[in-house]
Amino acid sequence: MTSLLNRFMEGTSRRVDAVLNRLLKSKPEEPAEIRKAMRYSLFAGGKRLRPSLVAAAAECCGGKAGRVLKTGAALEMIHTYSLIHDDLPAMDDDDLRRGKPTSHKVFGEALAILAGDGLLTLAFETAAANARDCGLDGRASAELVKVIAVGAGTSGMVGGQAADLGAEKWRGRLPRARAGRLLEYIHLHKTASLIIASLEAGAILAGGTAAHRRALRAYGRAIGLSFQIADDILDVVGDKKKLGKKGSDAANQKLTYVSLYGLSRASAEAAALTRKAHRALAPFGRRAAVLHELADYIVTRDR
């Protein structure tokens, strides 16, 4: 990671963690276990990519990173809830995440489900409060909530998860072209949708134009896909200790870019998407320095 990007992500991470800490402070009148479970997964070592995207997008549109931290926190809560539910026995059945026991392993399935529900709910409250703090009117405020809900819901992340479940039954039985389209659908929705929502949320809070938002969507689509391809590649070649899980895609014989196209074509595809991401940022000129570096980082990260 370059020092500019490192500084930006570390700074955002520190400030977003302070916001999350405040929002998740224990309340004596609430059952202690539920907040404990929410905090456990929120503070399990995430890199705060989505908050950094919110902040960097806001800056691209002339806004201040410091004003959009709550929405960054909201997107991180949504990301975290999706990991908790995704790890459940009924879903991916993962015991470890980033080398630590998953939520249901520590707190039991029931509380893990509720911790996810609680995070998703708090996320919307937090984003709406940020819209108010930034002085957004009723229309822009509804737009912010909508962009996040579309990215997180059935048109986005939840839809991607559902397609992923459905894909199981096709395993190995689809012609390659159709398998490729299905895989792209899954990745676009499971991963890229929330990345796009983070970028657009930053733009809305900073008063970005329609052209700004279009550019950020194109950028988000490209890095969202390249992120996921890099993940598929890491699952095969990555240092398994660093990854904190045991090449579980291969063990599950999952449909991935690598299983479908092989390692070298998957790498070439990730590189092409990275070039696309850079091109999409043209309208922002120098203000997009962080996002340019992020596009490169996302395909070279170790996790």
Add this chain to the structure above:
Amino acid sequence: MTSLLNRFMEGTSRRVDAVLNRLLKSKPEEPAEIRKAMRYSLFAGGKRLRPSLVAAAAECCGGKAGRVLKTGAALEMIHTYSLIHDDLPAMDDDDLRRGKPTSHKVFGEALAILAGDGLLTLAFETAAANARDCGLDGRASAELVKVIAVGAGTSGMVGGQAADLGAEKWRGRLPRARAGRLLEYIHLHKTASLIIASLEAGAILAGGTAAHRRALRAYGRAIGLSFQIADDILDVVGDKKKLGKKGSDAANQKLTYVSLYGLSRASAEAAALTRKAHRALAPFGRRAAVLHELADYIVTRDR
């Protein structure tokens, strides 16, 4: 049910169902199964109590029921998601709900979890859109989202569910006074919180005053508790076919008003709460006719 209340609830139900139908229309670009699962539970015969509360509260504050239907739909989605997650094997492990197989029995656990997540997400999008349609400014719009999130999240419904889980370990081992306080906490949060949120949401959309909202909160607290006590009573004495489940509280030896206080004291408590609910409506005069009748209906309903 009186004819006034019946007309109001049937009318609201029909109009809210039309809104839900539109919001949940199948989208060819989304996996069909997820929307099917969301619709299955949404249209499983609920009485649309929460939408009726949103509408009636709006009318109490001088607003029009027809303008708050989307928020009614949002609250119904939240209620439905909570039932889907609550029925899961890891939670209450119920096979039937209103005499029909529960979501995970029909669609599998993974899709049931996702259907709940999708409904919760769509609920916030829908409420925020309603705030915009009603011309709320940024501050009132954030307040609407907050009231719903507080009612649904860890300070409300999710917190109540978590406390309910935690209560298992105390079964039969708490002194009666502490068991009573725990039980009230659970019911206030599992049930009353979302009822209160429905009423306050209606008030906010209709521009109700702080005094209006205070009165509606007191009313909601009283009917929320009496609703739950009636439920505990029905679980013991109700016609089990109408109830659609087999007295599962007794089978699970759950902490309920009946198990703690006996049938006659539980009935007396429900009656006292109903009187409290009527008194809370004083500020609205005749405009509260529907809410008065609802307070009586809630403790005499057959399900």
